[in-house]
Amino acid sequence: xADGKRTKSNLRAEVAALKRERTLGAATDLFYEKGYTxxxxxxxxxxxxxxxxxxxxxxxxxxxxxxxxxRVGVGSALxxxxxxxxxxxxxxxxxxxxxxxxxxxxxxxxxNIAINxxxxxxxxxxxxxxxxxxxxxxxxxxxxxLTKACAAAGYKLPDPNVTAFAIxxxxxxxxxxxxxxxxxxxxxxxxxxxxIVLNLxxxxxxxxx
Amino acid sequence: xADGKRTKSNLRAEVAALKRERTLGAATDLFYEKGYTxxxxxxxxxxxxxxxxxxxxxxxxxxxxxxxxxRVGVGSALxxxxxxxxxxxxxxxxxxxxxxxxxxxxxxxxxNIAINxxxxxxxxxxxxxxxxxxxxxxxxxxxxxLTKACAAAGYKLPDPNVTAFAIxxxxxxxxxxxxxxxxxxxxxxxxxxxxIVLNLxxxxxxxxx
Numbered sequence: 286x287a288d289g290k291r292t293k294s295n296l297r298a299e300v301a302a303l304k305r306e307r308t309l310g311a312a313t314d315l316f317y318e319k320g321y322t323x324x325x326x327x328x329x330x331x332x333x334x335x336x337x338x339x340x341x342x343x344x345x346x347x348x349x350x351x352x353x354x355x356r357v358g359v360g361s362a363l364x365x366x367x368x369x370x371x372x373x374x375x376x377x378x379x380x381x382x383x384x385x386x387x388x389x390x391x392x393x394x395x396x397n398i399a400i401n402x403x404x405x406x407x408x409x410x411x412x413x414x415x416x417x418x419x420x421x422x423x424x425x426x427x428x429x430x431l432t433k434a435c436a437a438a439g440y441k442l443p444d445p446n447v448t449a450f451a452i453x454x455x456x457x458x459x460x461x462x463x464x465x466x467x468x469x470x471x472x473x474x475x476x477x478x479x480x481i482v483l484n485l486x487x488x489x490x491x492x493x494x
Numbered sequence: 495x496a497d498g499k500r501t502k503s504n505l506r507a508e509v510a511a512l513k514r515e516r517t518l519g520a521a522t523d524l525f526y527e528k529g530y531t532x533x534x535x536x537x538x539x540x541x542x543x544x545x546x547x548x549x550x551x552x553x554x555x556x557x558x559x560x561x562x563x564x565r566v567g568v569g570s571a572l573x574x575x576x577x578x579x580x581x582x583x584x585x586x587x588x589x590x591x592x593x594x595x596x597x598x599x600x601x602x603x604x605x606n607i608a609i610n611x612x613x614x615x616x617x618x619x620x621x622x623x624x625x626x627x628x629x630x631x632x633x634x635x636x637x638x639x640l641t642k643a644c645a646a647a648g649y650k651l652p653d654p655n656v657t658a659f660a661i662x663x664x665x666x667x668x669x670x671x672x673x674x675x676x677x678x679x680x681x682x683x684x685x686x687x688x689x690i691v692l693n694l695x696x697x698x699x700x701x702x703x
Contacts, residue, residue, distance in 0.1 A: 320615025322531040402670070403612045406529025447678070447686045454667025455660035461611070462659055469656070477656045485694040 304343045307333060309357075312350040317396040321351055321404045351404060352412035358397030359419045361390045366426045375434040383430065384482050388475040391456050392463065399460040424449060435486055442486065452482050513552045516542060518566075521559040526605040530560055530613045560613060561621035567606030568628045570599045575635045584639065586647040592639065593691050597684045600665050601672065608669040633658060644695055651695065661691050 311332040315324045326347050330337045344350060369375070369383045391398060405413065428449040435442050442448050456478060463474060520541040524533045535556050539546045553559060578584070578592045600607060614622065637658040644651050651657050665687060672683055 318615075323615060403615070406527075406532060406612070443689060444686045447683065448690060450667060450671055451664035451687065451690045454664040456663070457667065458659060458663025474656065477653045478660065480652060481657055481660045481694060485690060 301343070308340055308344045309350065309353060313354050313396050313400065316351065316354065316400050316404070321347075321400070321407045348409045348412065351400070352408060352416070354397050355401040355404070355408070355412075355416050356419070358394050358401040359416065359423055361394040361397070362387060363419065363423045363426065365390045366423065366430055370426065370430055375430065375437045377438040379430075379434040379437065380483060380486065381479070383434070384479045385475045388456055388459075388478045389471070391460065392471050392474065395460045395463065398457060402457075402460070424453070427453065431486070438487070440487055448486065452485065455482065455485075510552070517549055517553045518559065518562060522563050522605050522609065525560065525563065525609050525613070530556075530609070530616050557618045557621065560609070561617060561625070563606050564610040564613070564617070564621075564625050565628065567603050567610040568625065568632055570603040570606070571596060572628065572632045572635065574599045575632065575639055579635065579639055584643040584646045588639075588643040588646065589692060589695065590688070592643070593688045594684045597665055597668075597687045598680070600669065601680050601683065604669045604672065607666060611666075611669070633662070636662065640695070647696070649696055657695065661694065664691065664694075 308329065312324075312329045315328055315332060319328075326337045326340055329350070330340055333339075340350075365383070365386050369379060369386075401416070405416075408416065428445050431449050431452070432442065432445045435445075459474065459478070463469075465471060469477070517538065521533075521538045524537055524541060528537075535546045535549055538559070539549055542548075549559075574592070574595050578588060578595075610625070614625075617625065637654050640658050640661070641651065641654045644654075668683065668687070672678070674680060678686070
């Protein structure tokens, strides 16, 4: 009886999670293809073969969808930095391990990150503040990781803050131009971007000032 | 009489140019602050102390404003590449001369470039195609410049295409985070970004493969 109850309650949670995930996926595809203001909740519902009230009940309003999509975008990159920082003090190989994981996280959440950048002005004010805070945290953590990892490897960065923005810019930009149907596989892009970013920071063993 | 006519006709052209420039400036500020879909032509008219028909007559519709703002954004960067390529074959110092000019062009047109990135899905289809073509040209020209300038300086780039996107990403990203009211002057950012980009490419004299 107790077991029966637990199974039932797990299934409910699984169904709820599936509904959320599929709703988020459909909204992400549509906001990415058509833009947020050109997409209605009816479009999202039609994509899923459900009605608009289904989405309201199981997820919430259109702004709720937008902020959650953006959270997933910043969150995926932030998770990778936190994971590396949680391993303890960086060593000389930390950047070489971290960068491909970061590039992969960005490519995996390419649509979320592009939507996050494009739709900033369409977020509700409280959601915009929340995401600005999340981005600020991400930049602070990546700057910390960069500073520590470069110190461990013997490189001095002239300006870790601008370097962090340059790296995040170089990698995040791929959300606008990279297509899995193009010349490069995600693995190719990850390999090349890793070399480029490593070149950018490791050069400083020669040009410290 | 002929002189009188010419003066009159120049003044007309000057007035028309002034009206266009001020309309474009007001629309750029508003689209940047509030987003394209949250801005009405009435908002733009109010900012200029004119009426909406004034804007229709002297400039055109809201989509006309958007595409022109985006053209100016891509155009400012494209102009700098064309200017350098027009000087003839690149030499070892070409990149050091070009990069600060490119960074300055991006910072000068920060709002236009941010709007161009954000509002892609709100362009009319024919305008979106025109801008995609312009961006494609820009990327092809910057890749050509990069390849020639690196060859002249004795660097071999493992993948000039991805390197070009990484550089454009690192520089263009500043349109989202840089504020002239912050820690760095535009000159400071330009200096630092130039060093970062040069490090990224010049490292390849050691790590060619």
